[in-house]
Structure formats: C-alpha cells, structure tokens
Amino acid sequence: MAAFNLTTSDTxxxxxxxxxxxxxxxxWxxxxxxxxxxxxxxxxxxxxxxxxxxQTLHKPMYLLLSMLALTDIGTSTSVLPKALSIFWFNLKGITVGGCLxxxxxxxxxxxxQSAVLxxxxxxxxxxxxxxLRYTTILTNARIVKLGLVGLIRDVLFMLPLPLLLSxxxxxxxxxxxxxxxxxxxxVKMSCGDTTVNRMYSLLMAFVVIGLDLILVALSYSLIIRAVLRISSKxxxxKALNTCTAHICVMMTSFTLFFFSTLTHWFGQSITPHVHIILANLFFLIPPRDQPDHLWGQNQRAS
Structure with a gap:
C-alpha cells in the first residue's frame, strides 16, 4: 500500500x-x-x-452480492495478514505511514460495505x-452507478481521517x-490536540452509518407495510423470508461496527481483549449468505 506523506514522526x-x-x-x-x-x-x-x-447471473442481485464479496475480501485482508505476523512471528512494528x-x-x-447493504x-x-417494475428500475447499469456513488462518497468522507492524523x-x-x-x-497515540480528529470521527460514525441505517429502516418500514396488506399468509x-437473512446481516454488521467505535469513547469498563476479539470478528466473518437464501426469487417475492 502506498503511504501518505508524513512528518519526521514516520521514523x-x-x-x-x-x-x-x-x-x-x-x-491458538x-x-x-x-x-x-x-x-x-x-x-x-x-x-x-x-x-x-x-451469464445468467449477470443480474442486479448478483452484482450486489459480488460487491459485498469484494468488501469482505478488502476488510479481512486489511486486518489479518498483519495480525498473523504478530501472532506467529511477533512482528509488532509498523510505520506511521503504513498504519495510516x-x-x-x-x-x-x-x-x-454499509452503502452496499x-x-x-x-x-x-x-x-x-x-x-412488476423491478427489471426497469434496477438495471445492471444503475447498480454499477450506485456502487460508484457509494465508493466516491466513502473515499471523500474517510480521506480526512489519515490526513488530519498525519x-x-x-x-x-x-x-x-x-x-x-x-x-x-x-488518535490516542498523539501528543497533540486531537479534538478535531475525535469530533470528525464521531460525526462520521453517526452521519454516514446513521444515515445508512435510516435509509434501511425506511425501506423496511415500507416493505412491512406492503407485506401486511397481502391477504395470503x-x-x-414468502415475502418476509426473502428479507430475513439480509436483516440478520445488517444487524450483525451495524451492531459490531457501533460496538467497536463507541468502545473507544465510552467503553473503559469493557475488557480490552473482548473488544479486540469482537472487532476482529467484525472484519473476518463475511456478512452475507448464499444467494438463494438472501434473495429468493424477485418476481415471486410478492
């Protein structure tokens, strides 16, 4: 990975x-x-x-699963190789540039990953x-555009974190x-004033993830209202079953994310090794299920 330009503290x-x-x-x-x-x-x-x-899987549902798979690979690969070098070879050092x-x-x-969810x-x-409008609203091109928008949004929001710390x-x-x-x-390793870093981090955690949660909640409130109007039990x-796995995925992902973030702020009473193990599991356990269980058949969902 390319390192950011840093001060002499990089030594x-x-x-x-x-x-x-x-x-x-x-x-062990x-x-x-x-x-x-x-x-x-x-x-x-x-x-x-x-x-x-x-070719038959080149559909929006499988494109989204592929995006989620790529985020799984990215997050776990960002964490585990360095963790294993610590566990196996006691290689604990990392430069400031590499860390950021x-x-x-x-x-x-x-x-x-939150945007994909x-x-x-x-x-x-x-x-x-x-x-009946599924195939016209969610085309492959539109899914790709939504993915690019999520990528640009997240890079713009996250880039200030290492830049401020540098x-x-x-x-x-x-x-x-x-x-x-x-x-x-x-941030806790800095000897300077980190108020801006802390406030920005907390703001991003609640604005970005909070906004995503609101959009998810809005979607499912409309889904539940539509399902309750179906006369056939x-x-x-069947309609609810197509959403069960997705709901479980989101609950697991967002709960562990907020747990990891807020523990650094308010979780002084939480045992450090419990926090660290759960934080690692957040990145190691893939937040997805098999396509048939997660999605079902779109045209027959209702």
Missing part, C-alpha cells in the same frame, strides 16, 4: 500489541482467525468466479413493493493495544 514506528492479556494464547487464537480468513476468501472468490463466468494507510483502507471499505435494502423494497505529533514508540490500526486507537411469509 518512529508504532507497536501493535495484538491482544493484550492473551499474548501466551496468540498462536490465530488458528480460528486463519480458518475464518481462508473460508471467507474461498467463499468470496468462488462467488465472484461463478457470477463472472455464468491501513486505517484508511480499512475504514473506507467498511463504509462502502443500503442498496440491498432498496433492492428488497423494489422487489416486494413494485415487483499532521499530529506522535509520542516516542507509541504502543497500540490492538491487532490493527483503528482510528481512535491511533403464504405469500406474506
């Missing part, structure tokens, strides 16, 4: 401690982490291969509330009690 590397308090168990912890990572990579690459090769670069890609891809919620709304003076040999460079953990149940 003093950060120290990533891994999971404080569980150093003796690092090797690396086993399930590696298994999750391998399974996630295999499943996501298989999905991308199948969707890319099979990891932080930028990690948070950017995570926010892109919002688009999926919109897909469910169109499929259930206006099924202007901060860091203490000598700052020790980060984590397996990766999380924004608030890096069988059709009603």
């Amino acid at each position: 003093s590397p950060f120290i990533l401690m891994g999971i404080p308090g569980l150093e003796a168990a690092h090797i 912890i690396s086993i399930p982490f590696s298994i999750f990572y391998i399974i996630g990579l295999f499943g996501n690459f298989m999905l991308l291969f199948v969707v890319g090769k099979e 670069t990891q932080m930028f890609f990690l948070h950017s891809v995570s926010i892109i 919002v688009t999926m919620a919109f897909d469910r709304y169109v499929a259930i509330c206006t099924p 202007r901060q003076p860091f203490c000598d040999n700052p020790i980060i009690p984590h397996t990766y460079c999380e924004h608030m953990a890096v 069988k059709s009603c149940r």
Whole structure:
C-alpha cells in the first residue's frame, strides 16, 4: 500500500500489541482467525468466479452480492495478514505511514460495505413493493452507478481521517493495544490536540452509518407495510423470508461496527481483549449468505 506523506514522526514506528492479556494464547487464537480468513476468501472468490463466468447471473442481485464479496475480501485482508505476523512471528512494528494507510483502507471499505447493504435494502423494497417494475428500475447499469456513488462518497468522507492524523505529533514508540490500526486507537497515540480528529470521527460514525441505517429502516418500514396488506399468509411469509437473512446481516454488521467505535469513547469498563476479539470478528466473518437464501426469487417475492 502506498503511504501518505508524513512528518519526521514516520521514523518512529508504532507497536501493535495484538491482544493484550492473551499474548501466551496468540498462536491458538490465530488458528480460528486463519480458518475464518481462508473460508471467507474461498467463499468470496468462488462467488465472484461463478457470477463472472455464468451469464445468467449477470443480474442486479448478483452484482450486489459480488460487491459485498469484494468488501469482505478488502476488510479481512486489511486486518489479518498483519495480525498473523504478530501472532506467529511477533512482528509488532509498523510505520506511521503504513498504519495510516491501513486505517484508511480499512475504514473506507467498511463504509462502502454499509452503502452496499443500503442498496440491498432498496433492492428488497423494489422487489416486494413494485415487483412488476423491478427489471426497469434496477438495471445492471444503475447498480454499477450506485456502487460508484457509494465508493466516491466513502473515499471523500474517510480521506480526512489519515490526513488530519498525519499532521499530529506522535509520542516516542507509541504502543497500540490492538491487532490493527483503528482510528481512535491511533488518535490516542498523539501528543497533540486531537479534538478535531475525535469530533470528525464521531460525526462520521453517526452521519454516514446513521444515515445508512435510516435509509434501511425506511425501506423496511415500507416493505412491512406492503407485506401486511397481502391477504395470503403464504405469500406474506414468502415475502418476509426473502428479507430475513439480509436483516440478520445488517444487524450483525451495524451492531459490531457501533460496538467497536463507541468502545473507544465510552467503553473503559469493557475488557480490552473482548473488544479486540469482537472487532476482529467484525472484519473476518463475511456478512452475507448464499444467494438463494438472501434473495429468493424477485418476481415471486410478492
């Protein structure tokens, strides 16, 4: 990864401690982490291969699944290789440039994942509330455009995080009690005034993710209203079943995201190793299900 242009503090590397308090168990912890990572990579690459090769799958629903698979690969690969180097070889050092670069890609891809989940919620709304217009509203070209808009939005919002931190003076040999460079953990390593960094981070967490949650909630409130108007219980149940997996995915993703973010602010009583393990699982466990379970058949959903 290319590093940002930094001050002379770049000569003093950060120290990533891994999971404080569980150093003796690092090797054992690396086993399930590696298994999750391998399974996630295999499943996501298989999905991308199948969707890319099979012409009949070149549809909006599978394009969205492919986007979600790419974000899964990006987030887990941003975290696990460095974590495993700590667990296996005790390579805890990382330059300031490398740390800020990891932080930028990690948070950017995570926010892109949130945008994809919002688009999926919109897909469910169109499929259930206006099924006859589904193919005209959600075309492949429109899905790609929505993906590009989400990418541009997230890069513009996340780029100030490392840029603001690159202007901060860091203490000598700052020790980060984590397996990766999380924004608030890096902010705490600064010896300067980090008020702007903290406020911007909290603002982005609630504005970007909060806005996405509002859009998802709006989509599903309209879906529920439409489903309740269906006279047939069988059709009603079928419509709800097409959304169940997606709801579970969003609840898991957004809950762990807010847990990880807010713990750095208000979670002093939470045991550090519990926070770190859950934060890593947020990036390692793929937030998706198989296409048939997640989507169902659009034309028959209602």
